[in-house]
Every structure is written in C-alpha cells, then in structure tokens.
Amino acid sequence: MRHIVVIGGGIVGLAVANELASRGDRVTVLEKEGRWGAHQTGHNSNVVHAGLYYKPGSLKATMSVAGNRSMVDFAHEHGVPVEVCGKLVVATSEEELPRLHALADRAEANGVPAKLISAAEARDHEPEVACVQALRVESTGIIDFPAVCQALVARLKDHDLRLHTPALAIRSRAGKVEVATPQDVVRADVLVNCAGLHSDRVAELAGLTPQARIVPFRGEYFELRRTELVRGLIYPVPDPTLPFLGVHLTRMLDGSVHCGPNAVLALRREGYRWRDVSPKDVLDVARFPGTWKLARKYARTGLEEVLRSFSRKRFAASLARLVPEVREDDLLPSGAGVRAQAMRPDGSLVDDFLVQGAPGQVHVLNAPSPAATGSLEIAKHVADLTRS
Ligand SMILES: Cc1cc2nc3c(=O)[nH]c(=O)nc-3n(C[C@H](O)[C@H](O)[C@H](O)COP(=O)(O)OP(=O)(O)OC[C@H]3O[C@@H](n4cnc5c(N)ncnc54)[C@H](O)[C@@H]3O)c2cc1C
Numbered sequence: 001m002r003h004i005v006v007i008g009g010g011i012v013g014l015a016v017a018n019e020l021a022s023r024g025d026r027v028t029v030l031e032k033e034g035r036w037g038a039h040q041t042g043h044n045s046n047v048v049h050a051g052l053y054y055k056p057g058s059l060k061a062t063m064s065v066a067g068n069r070s071m072v073d074f075a076h077e078h079g080v081p082v083e084v085c086g087k088l089v090v091a092t093s094e095e096e097l098p099r100l101h102a103l104a105d106r107a108e109a110n111g112v113p114a115k116l117i118s119a120a121e122a123r124d125h126e127p128e129v130a131c132v133q134a135l136r137v138e139s140t141g142i143i144d145f146p147a148v149c150q151a152l153v154a155r156l157k158d159h160d161l162r163l164h165t166p167a168l169a170i171r172s173r174a175g176k177v178e179v180a181t182p183q184d185v186v187r188a189d190v191l192v193n194c195a196g197l198h199s200d201r202v203a204e205l206a207g208l209t210p211q212a213r214i215v216p217f218r219g220e221y222f223e224l225r226r227t228e229l230v231r232g233l234i235y236p237v238p239d240p241t242l243p244f245l246g247v248h249l250t251r252m253l254d255g256s257v258h259c260g261p262n263a264v265l266a267l268r269r270e271g272y273r274w275r276d277v278s279p280k281d282v283l284d285v286a287r288f289p290g291t292w293k294l295a296r297k298y299a300r301t302g303l304e305e306v307l308r309s310f311s312r313k314r315f316a317a318s319l320a321r322l323v324p325e326v327r328e329d330d331l332l333p334s335g336a337g338v339r340a341q342a343m344r345p346d347g348s349l350v351d352d353f354l355v356q357g358a359p360g361q362v363h364v365l366n367a368p369s370p371a372a373t374g375s376l377e378i379a380k381h382v383a384d385l386t387r388s
Pocket residue numbers: 007008009010011012013030031032033036037038039040041042043044045046047048049165166167168194195196197198199202218219261336337338339340367368369370371372373374
C-alpha cells in the first residue's frame with residue numbers, strides 16, 4: 001500500500017486525500033492551522049459555479065462543469081447544505097450586450113444550460129434588478145464549503161489527519177519523500193502539495209522551480225442590510241481582460257446577502273485587512289518581475305479597486321448598477337478572503353488550474369475560483385498524476 005503525504009487541509013487537499021484513500025492509498029494530511037479549510041476554503045462566496053466563464057477545453061471549464069454535478073451529489077449524499085438556485089448575469093447597458101452574448105456562446109460550448117432572457121423576464125426572477133438583457137443559468141448553486149471539508153474529514157477517519165502541523169522542510173531520500181514538521185518527520189512514497197497561498201513556497205521547499213508565483217489578491221465583502229432586495233445570485237457581465245468576475249450579490253444559505261468580492265493586492269499572503277502586512281510577502285511580490293508588468297497593465301483598474309476598498313460609497317455604486325435600490329447605508333462590513341492567484345514572470349496571470357509534477361511529487365500551483373466547485377474533479381486528476 002502506498003503512503004501519500006498531502007500538505008494543506010483546504011478543500012483541495014482534503015478532496016485529494018479522500019480520492020487517494022478511496023483508491024486504496026494510506027494518507028497523511030498536514031495542515032498548519034488549527035482547523036480545516038481555514039484560508040481560501042473558509043473565506044469565499046460559497047457558490048457552486050456552473051462553468052460558463054472558462055475557456056472551452058480548459059481544466060477550469062471541464063472540472064467546474066463536472067464539479068458542479070459531483071459537488072452537489074456529494075453534498076446530497078453527506079447531508080451538506082446545498083441549494084441549486086440558479087443565477088442571473090445581467091447586462092446593464094447596450095454596450096455590454098456583445099459580451100453577454102459571447103458569454104452565452106461560451107456557456108453553450110462548455111455544455112452549461114443557459115438562456116438569454118429579456119429585462120422583464122429577469123425581473124420575474126429578481127424584481128429589483130436593472131438590465132437590458134440577462135443570462136439565466138440554472139445549475140449554479142450555493143453551498144457550505146467548510147461543511148464539505150468536515151464531511152471529507154469524517155470519511156478520512158481511518159487516516160492520519162494532523163492540524164497545527166506545518167510542513168517545514170522537504171527532502172527526497174532513498175526513493176521516499178520526507179517532510180519535517182515541528183513534531184516529527186513524515187516519510188511517504190509520494191508528496192502532494194495543496195498549500196494554496198503557500199503552494200509556490202512549498203514547491204520550492206521540495207526542490208522544484210515553480211512555473212509561476214502566488215500573488216495574493218484580497219476580496220472584501222459587505223453584507224446587505226435590506227436582504228429583500230435580492231432573491232438569489234446577481235452577477236455583472238465580466239470584463240474578459242480581467243481575471244475576476246466583478247462584485248456581485250449572493251444570497252447565502254442562511255438567507256443573508258453577501259456583496260463582493262472586490263480585488264486588491266494583499267500585503268500579506270493571509271492578510272484579511274489592510275493593516276495585515278508581511279514585509280517578506282511584500283518584498284517577494286515586489287522582487288518578482290511579473291508584478292511590475294502586471295501593475296502597468298492593470299494600473300487603472302487596480303487604482304479603482306483600491307479606491308473602492310476604502311469607499312463604501314463607491315462599492316455601493318458598483319452594486320447599484322445591478323440593483324439600483326442598493327444604497328451606501330445598506331452595506332454592513334463583512335469578512336474578506338485572499339485568493340491565491342499564480343502569476344508568470346512575464347506578468348500574465350495563470351488563467352487555468354496549474355498542476356506540476358516531478359518524480360514522487362505532485363504540486364497544485366494554481367487553484368483559484370472555481371477550484372472549490374471543482375475540487376472533487378481536481379482530486380481525480382491529481383490522484384491520476386501520482387501514478388504517472
Ligand atoms: C474571496 C474568494 C471568493 C471565492 N469564491 C468562490 C466560490 O464562490 N466558488 C468556488 O468554487 N471557489 C471560490 N473561491 C476559490 C476557492 O475558495 C479556492 O479555489 C479553494 O478554496 C482553494 O482550496 P485550496 O485547498 O487549494 O486552498 P486553501 O483553502 O487556501 O487551503 C490551503 C491550505 O494549506 C495550508 N498550508 C499552507 N502552507 C502549509 C504548510 N507549509 N504546511 C501545512 N499546511 C499548509 C493552509 O493553512 C490552508 O489551510 C473563492 C476564493 C476567494 C478568496
């Protein structure tokens with residue numbers, strides 16, 4: 001029986017561990033925090049994406065479409081709260097229509113059922129929405145991703161799952177991989193790196209030169225006081241030149257409505273507030289040549305995002321384009337999440353999921369949204385790679 005050590009107890013690491021265990025491997029999971037899913041997995045929008053945005057044939061497209069189904073099935077089987085409520089992507093001006101139509105074509109290419117509907121039909125779903133046309137996507141859902149992690153942990157009860165256990169050093173020795181933790185050294189046949197915001201650093205610890213570096217982008221949320229303004233999920237038409245979907249309104253399973261997330265450069269990899277600063281992380285980003293190329297490319301958008309981060313009024317104005325009734329005093333500060341987005345030295349952001357292999361090792365180096373949706377599919381892909 002093979003012994004596999006997985007670094008990172010977010011949804012991807014736990015899904016990989018579960019997949020390997022179901023194929024007969026013995027698994028050790030090392031998580032540095034005191035709870036599972038403590039970072040990206042526990043700070044996101046909790047949306048089961050349908051898979052309409054991503055380039056046809058990409059890992060993101062195939063794994064989110066398949067993951068949408070496998071995640072909902074998993075939730076039903078394990079008593080995890082989930083609701084397939086559908087969503088609206090709304091064009092708020094005539095200029096946005098070509099992009100909305102392109103999105104409808106992409107949904108079709110990805111096999112995602114989606115229908116262009118009129119403004120009046122959109123208001124049947126969302127009475128407060130303002131748009132000229134919308135795309136209705138039925139298979140989008142809302143879920144509790146931390147509860148998915150708990151269900152995965154329960155399935156792994158016969159395996160070695162360790163909280164408060166950072167991987168500090170890694171070396172290969174006599175055909176085995178050794179991972180030093182503060183308590184002991186774990187010896188295994190294969191290493192899987194699912195360390196999210198630290199995945200590039202863990203890859204370096206293992207002697208790999210990662211093809212890309214992690215840049216942390218914080219996404220801040222507000223909660224909508226007047227929840228009656230939103231019934232489900234309302235998204236803008238995304239700008240295809242930007243890596244994120246734009247601030248949106250999401251009804252959560254508990255009935256609250258989350259607004260956001262925006263996207264600002266975080267000054268610490270796990271920095272959930274502006275005052276969370278790590279000189280090491282800032283220097284890392286500043287020294288990477290890609291950062292400066294990225295900054296030049298997105299200078300204007302970046303500045304707007306920073307201004308919006310400090311101005312509730314601007315945040316409300318972005319939301320009011322979708323739902324005009326939203327006002328500044330409707331927004332109550334809520335949490336934030338930090339995305340682990342990989343960037344190449346030329347400043348381009350890695351669009352697709354990125355998994356890099358080496359003898360006895362598999363590294364998940366880019367697993368941003370919709371990786372929580374696609375986690376059970378990413379797990380199958382990674383498990384296959386541990387045998388190649
Ligand atoms: C604001 C925001 C909104 C999002 N919305 C959605 C959404 O609605 N739907 C969706 O599908 N996706 C969404 N995502 C993306 C999704 O959250 C991530 O793709 C997913 O959670 C990635 O999981 P992960 O396991 O790779 O990373 P993480 O959850 O970050 O887990 C990595 C783990 O590795 C641990 N770790 C790191 N280094 C070490 C070490 N040296 N030793 C031991 N442990 C270590 C960390 O502590 C962490 O727990 C969103 C992300 C953000 C930030």
